[in-house]
Amino acid sequence: MHEERSWWKEAVVYQIYPRSFADSDGDGVGDLQGIIDRLDHVASLGVDVIWLNPVYESPQADNGYDISDYRAIHDEYGTMADWEALLEAVHDRDMKLIMDLVVNHTATDHEWFQRSRRDEDGYREYYYWHDGEEPPNNWESGFGGSAWADDSEAGLQYLHLFDETQADLNWDNDDVREDVYEMMNWWLEKGIDGFRMDVINLVSKPDGLPDGDPDSDWVGIEQFANGPDAETYLSEMAAATYDDYDTMTVGECLDVDPETAGDYVSEDGPLDMLFHFEHMFVDAADGWLSPAEWDLPDLKAVLSKWQTELDGWNSLYLTNHDQPRIVSRFGDDGEYRRESGKLLGTLLFTLSGTPYVYQGQEIGMTNYPWSSLDELDDLQSIGKVEAAIEAGEIDGFEDVREIVRARSRDNARTPMQWSDDENAGFTDGEPWLPVNPEYESVNVAAAESDEDSILHYYRELVALRERHETLVYGTYNLLLPDHESVWAYRMELDGDAVLVTLNVDDSETTVTLEDAAGTTELLLSNYAEPTETGATLTLRPYEARVYELEAQ
CATH class of the missing domain: 2.60.40.1180 (Golgi alpha-mannosidase II)
Structure with missing residues (x-):
């Protein structure tokens, strides 16, 4: 497994969440030109690859993971010309660009769904529809509530494993897969260097849509993750698209262990690597609203298992746009923020695999002190809390405030802290999410001027990994x-x-x-x-x- 060298094994990846990275036009939302303006900061870390979260046309219900047009750029982020300028700027700095691929579902605004609800030209079979007053099974959405929603225009119910605005595509339909592959090749021809694939192991649903396990936290996931044709469809995808290019692919896969993951990332597997979530559950074994205390032996055991048992290549991450900030979660965001931020970076860069750095991680950004549900944008957090209120499990936000502060995806989505200027130098306007109040002391400018900062230490880690291939392939x-x-x-x-x-x-x-x-x-x-x-x-x-x- 470790013998064969590849550029993506030796790479370091920097993840950019466009909405929160840098705003160039003062509308409070990050954009492509803002990324270009700040690209030298990314390059200065010594990283090799940028993973760009979705910038496609979208109603933005889930901040771009609800795509309405795969071949257009959302206007808040800029234009296709801006995206092309970004790709050129990335390549000019000897870095590569991978795009987010979201094809388990589309926005309900997508043309395919609009034609499907009208039953036009065979599009009805592009999604999962059910005719009946009650849902066909008890599957739950990952954001809370039923995975089935009524559509008044079609007079039917449709499947959404996430938000109601994100309808699941029917991958058993040959036409769906062909359209997806054609779109992927369109982007590959534009010169991108690979894909990060959102919840990609959910694309194959079981025949007959059976009931889920009512005792599991997310009912149905044990059936719709790693479905009967998931590996087949991904192998078909690879052969039809990126196998013809020198690319890097990483799939976000729910409910996998090293044995299952090997089907996707072994030498003959369709993916180069995948993101698993097992280490992200060491403090959430009892469910999203029932966090547990984590201990180091448990975290060691999980990551050690993946280091030794996976028949394939590891991806290494401790946070991303869907997870809390690492110094708040696994370190100390108070007295030892600097030391723990460096320690966690050391862990990330000294295990075998490809490390992923999420924006702000390199300066030790921390979780935000959320005080009300109105402050939040995260559909998952809002959905989980509202579902618990509706079920009578809690009286209101105050009952779970500390849980939301610890777990909300919005912790990672507050604006990037560039300086101690107003709004942390992120925007001249009103930011779409509040800026963390720590920004006056925790920001890029301050870190640059402090030789003992987490930022400078991350550069040392990147350089250390480049000098010692034992840290890559060992x-x-x-x-x-x-x-x-x-x-x-x-x-x-x-x-x-x-x-x-x-x-x-x-x-x-x-x-x-x-x-x-x-x-x-x-x-x-x-x-x-x-x-x-x-x-x-x-x-x-x-x-x-x-x-x-x-x-x-």
């Missing part, structure tokens, strides 16, 4: 699996070894590691003056160290 060996605060592991490749020690705790911790004895070289630490090396290590709060070990 074999992972976990040490101290049950230690409650120290995560230690060796990466080994062709006789070379790197030791990583992380104290994921706000207190000093001493451990004995025979791997650290003998001749070692400290490659990187997030403390300016690390303590001496040796078998016994005393690690300070959120201290991270990376050692090169003497060749064996």
Whole structure:
């Protein structure tokens, strides 16, 4: 698995959420020209690939994941000429651009759905329709409530595994797949370098649309994830589109384990890598509105399993546009924001796989202190809270305020903090989401002027990974699996070894590691003056160290 070299295995990816990155025209919404204006910041990190969240024409009910025209640019973001200028600017800086592919569903505004509801020219079979007063099964939407919605014009119900504005395409229809592949090739011909594929393992639904498991948190997911023809359809997609190009593909896949994932990303699989969610549930095992305390051994166990059991290539991420900020979730967003931000970056860049950096992660942005449901834009958060109120599970937002503060997707979507100017330098207008009040001290300009900042440390991490291919292709060996605060592991490749020690705790911790004895070289630490090396290590709060070990 690790023997064959590929550019996308050695790449570092930077994710841009266009709506929140940079606003060039003062309307409060980020846009393509804003990205171009700030592209040198991205390039300065040393990254190789930009993953661009959706910029297609959309009613923006789910911020672009509800696409109404795959071949047009949403006017708030700019024009196709602006997008073409962005692609050229990215390539001029020796970076690549991958686009978000959202083809499990379309917006209900899409021409295909409009023709489907009118039963025109065979389009009725482009979506899932049901004739009856009651839903055909008890499937639930990922955003809360039933996965079936009434359509007054058609006089039928249609399936939406997410918001009501996002109708699921019927991939069993040959015409649907052909239209999707034609659209993908259109973008590939324009010169993009690959796709990130949204919830791509949900495209194949089971025959007969059976009832879901009423005891599961998201009823039906055990049936519509990894459906009977999912791998077949993705293999067909690859052969019809990107297999003819030098691309990178990553699929967002729900409800997968390493064994299931291997069907998609093994040597003969249709995808280069995938995003799984297992480590994103270590603090949410009881459901979205019932978070649990997470502990380090559990997080270690999950990521260690994926490092050692996956027959394929790993993607490495700790946050994205759908997850809370990592220093608020897995670190300390107070006293040790800087140290924990660096430590979590160290983890990300020293495991085998392709690391993904989400905008703002490189400066240690934190969660927002939401105080009311009216402040939120996130359909998932709003839907979950409103469904709980309707079911009588809670009285109102105040009952789950701290949960929303910890879990809402909007935590990652507040505007990028560029400076201590008004609105963090994101816009001259009224921002579409509130700016985090920490922006006066946590921003790119401040990080640039501080040599000890998380930003500068991320550049060191990128450079470290480029110098040591053991951190890219090495074999992972976990040490101290049950230690409650120290995560230690060796990466080994062709006789070379790197030791990583992380104290994921706000207190000093001493451990004995025979791997650290003998001749070692400290490659990187997030403390300016690390303590001496040796078998016994005393690690300070959120201290991270990376050692090169003497060749064996």
